[in-house]
Amino acid sequence: MKNPWLHLNYDLESGSLDISHEDAAIRNAQIGLQIDGEWICLDGPADDWVETGFKDEVGDGWEITSLHRLGGVHVKPRIRLYRERPSVTLCLTIENNGEDSIRIGRVHALEVSTRRGGRLELGGMISSARIFLESNNLCWTGVRPISEAGGRHRSGGVGVIYNPAVKIAFLTGFLTVNVALGEIVTLYDHMSGIAGWWAENPYDDLVLRPGEALRTELLYIDFRRDPLDALETYGDMLAKMNNIRRIPRSRTPMLWCSWYSHRLTITEEAVLKHADIIAERFKEYGVDLLQIDFGWNWRDTPGEWRPHPERFPHGLRWLADRLKEKGLKLGLWIAPFYIGEQSSFYREHPECLLRNPSTGRAVEYRWAWSGQSRDTWQNVALMDTSKPESQRWLKETFKRLSSWGVSYFKLDFLNGGSAAPLAFAKPGAENEYRVREGEQMRIGLSAIREAVGRDAYLLGCNLPISHGLGLLSAIFGAEDVGNATGNFEHLKRRMTTLISRFWQQKRLWHVDPDVLYLGGRFLKPGEVSSIGEARIRATAVALSGGPVLLGDDLTTLPEERMRMYTLCLPPYGVPARPIDLFRSPYPSVWDLEVSADWDVWHVVGLFNFDGQERIIDLDFDELGLSSDGEYSVWEFWDQAFLGNHRGKIKVEVPGRTAMALAIRRLRRHPFVISTSFHITQGGVELQRVMWDERSLVLSGVCRRVRGAAGEIFIYIPPSYRLEEQREAEMLTGEIARLRLSIPSPEVKWKIRFSHS
Template sequence: MSIGFGGADLPVEPDEIVELEEFVLQVGSDPYSLLEDYADRVAARYEVKDLPRPFANWCSWYPYRLGVTEQRVLETARIAEERSLDKLGLRFVQVDLGWEKHNIPSYFEENERFPHGLKWLSQRLEALGFELGAWKGFTCISENHPVARKHTDWLVRDANGKPSSEGRWFWEPHDEIFHLDITHPDAQQWIRENVASLAERGVRYLKWDFGGNLTAPGIRHNPKIACCDALEGMQLAGQIVQDAMNSQGKEGLVLDCTTCETAHIGRFKMFYTNYDTGNTGLGFHHLRNVYTALGTHLFKNQRWALLQPSCLVVGLPGTLEEARMRATATFLAAGHVDISDDLTNLPEDRWQVLLSVLPPIQKSAEVVDLFHPVRISTGGYQALTQGMDVESQQTSEPQGATVWHAPIQADWDEWHLVGLFNFFEPKREASGAEVPMRFEVDFKHLGLNPDETYWGHEFWSGQFLGDVPLPRKPKDAYRHPGNLTALVNDSGPGVLDVAFHGPAIKLLVIRKPRPHPWPVATTFHQSGGLELANVRWNAAAKTLSGELHRPSGQSGSIIIAGIKPSYKAAAAVEGVSVPIRYGANASLCVPVITRDWVTEWCVKF
């Protein structure tokens, strides 16, 4: 083992002492606990405090990019308010790249698509119950910006004394981009004044992007401030930005997209944490990379900062299954939900997906196969048609973040969420048939007692699974492809064995069974029941009752298990009788259309 520190091109004088960074070595048997302990140590060292709880905002980038206008922003806010997103945790409406003069990131002046200015826009948003957010990449100095034309001494220089170039800006107008020299006092003041001007115009949330170029190699005004592949200059810039955002007497939130998060621990309260999700339709291999990267960072969430897993995009042209996968990963991350769809034309099936994410849960899931083995294999269609038992083979290498686990606790029950991410295109066997992917996870890695049986429910399909796990059939028992309709295989005790075709997502709700009727989930929220409250079973009256907390006008169902054949059920919502239907594995579905934030329901047996 070796530990080293980059020199950062820092000149060191004779007899000068330079303090290097601290490091820690930890040893233990639980690797995820070691990560969490490390995160806690760092948080204590840098006095991280008062982090925001998970919330949501809307971002203009993926629906509009450089076509964003103040009218589109206001129409989005109007729809968000109409759909009660403010009641579900949406706080900010954020304009991304495209509001600045000439669409150039180093300008702080508005362009012609924002004729009334950001201050006017912030006031209109406030009237709708939202605050204004803005994207900035101000350390990327355009060749045509006044800083590059009049203040070349504010720029990092190459060995020939010329401004150090980042290359051409990816988007229009494709200007050459230079690096701002954060060690120059005048450059610092330029940042201070311009970021403060955003706060003056009502910007309460700043998405700071592309700031990592402050660490680019080159010659700087003050070589004693470590910048080249180092974080001292970045820390200086971060303090200037945060102070400027706070300049109006109210703390401003900064989302750090600089790729240098460790420079801002204890200062910025939000970190961008993985690859860009992009618009839908980019494919499941892309999502595998994105969400595997996310899974490796979740131990930091709400320890170092509130993490943002890039934008949540669920609209077209991608499939409904892709939308569900994106929504599930965002939900289980329990971080900042950055909605980035065109809400003016979002299909209703995608609205259902989006609303299922809100409000966010408060604690991140753990990715089980980050450290623990998960047996992933393909099923055998031909073997099943011949009545054969197909044994799975454990993969030799991790397949990505495929199994996520989150314990959930409410005032009326506690349970577990298990997300199964099948990122893979189906494989074909010799017969030509496409075969499902099979996931086998030991209960001990899901916080479940291997000697107990639980109730299982799959959120996206609304299928109550009955008892989990299923008893193991004898080796010579008859088997056939129709067995896969149960989703859960006969694994025997202590193993969750699930098979389904992909690419697809399954979100399981697993809870201890009750000797009487009891909710297992709803169709409203991925949590499996955090939207329910005051759930009570009255044994004498044989009634199950509770409250559903969702905005008015939403429709869905409450799924109830533990239904005995002798039961005859009648349901009422807000005192009005509603028809019921029986679902999979002797479950009961109670339809609900919410009347207000609190909707009372009752089922009599």
């Protein structure tokens, strides 16, 4: 089978699979699986096969299905080659047609081993290749040289090997997570190159009784020139295969979160004070929700989801009503699968606690937080979500919370719903509930989603993130951002993870960047971070394309930092692309294409987390700009004109800060080069900007909240000069500034020029 990009050959005698691309190939790949502890490779003749056409959610093409009889077990590989894509999918159906139960362990949907004559060929100079690794949780996700970590790499759900020498990206990833969490494993050594590679589903001795069948997770294989394009295409495939609709730009939450500013000191009085500030300062930007984090529930006890009587004496329904009077909504943090030993559910439903099959004891962790009263320190057990009583309790709990007026839920510690009993079992122990990690997690999330409805917002935190596909509205994009303490290594690591998931943003869900925190240490009123750290945090949140969460104590935050929030509001709602993801030690160039009704330009975030100045060479062709064109460059934070450039620009980025460049095509007449209102520099706040050559007038509309003030910066070519007028002045020989005060949400402006 072949299409314009790939040639696929499946040898029915040896069971080997070859997939050839112009500059890459998989040679003599095999399918293997573990049944009752024995490893079996499908390297013998197929007992039967059929070739036909197919059409699925993403396209059509050719399909071959073969049958391998292993005694009473029938294994049916199904391989599909798409007609209009450089892509292949593969899955197995394992049928137990025998008289006894069998156990399915690891399944290699496809593997390449040099010891068995297999080869993964990705062109010459493979030692320069870089590999994308997805943790599938809050831990580091990003790209590293393939030779690092001893050459052994394990990636959750999806992996990409990119060889820059021949510009070929090899992506493999699983499109379903019905039962098992797929992993992509790559082995490299400097002598033989890629010595081994496989795509694995760990089923942990899943029991198949007589007459039962298992369909493995669907593996996707793709060859492309651009690794970023490969990731984005994989995101599109995931969305289509899981019936996930793309989220519109306009649907991007804006809210205040209590955790970093208050932690367990949060009270209804503090919430109402912040509601007043939100209503006065930020509501017109679109901030309309206050999310109370851990600290609102009875005795800080997971599983006891009723208000803390001292901190919230009037209850949360009363509080939601007070917020509603101000045009605001209430959101809540909750750890739905953790059950504290001081809770009534723990006492009344011991049968619903997840237990170690070897000992019969509940699986428990210690729950003791700084600021938490010692008499509330306790163990927390994990809920067994497969129990009908657990599902009933989850539904009742979330229906009650919804009845209070809550429609935004931050679901934390969801890994508690993902611990399968067999993770603790002795080899061969029976799995009483016959669920794997994915099923356990999804059973619980499905019960919650059913209770709150499709319109409620569910943010998932601390979970194998692919388990939330189709059920969660958002995932927590990286480890906690933390209070601002000058820990730039931490910021580098978590911002790398955040932007490495750009391809998920709005395709699968919102990737939540965590709060925008501009203050200083916890409980240090009025203290602020360094200006460089604040710029890093604000630029990253704005360019992530995700929700914007205000995270400070707004009653003490200095005015300069309050205004800094507005530079990210409302969010543009489109993620930047980390164009140096596959070549730099960490992604430091984040490119956002901004499209308005009057122009298209690029906003490029340049990040330097290190202590020394860094020089970044920015090639315009990497932004999709013409190499022959001339472009004007403006830096947002320092309001500096960096000149007109062709092909590229060399930028000196000071240590431990971020820059935000607006790059616009140079024109022969005066044009807007930037504004001070928003980090997109015109993408959110300016509309209907027009140049009239007959009257020599540049005009437009500025949309901001009442009382705002700022500047619009204009580039003036040598053949024009600014006419004298109020509120407009020359800054340099090329740049003019128009000062604007905003008495109403929409202000018309114009500037007159003459020929010089």
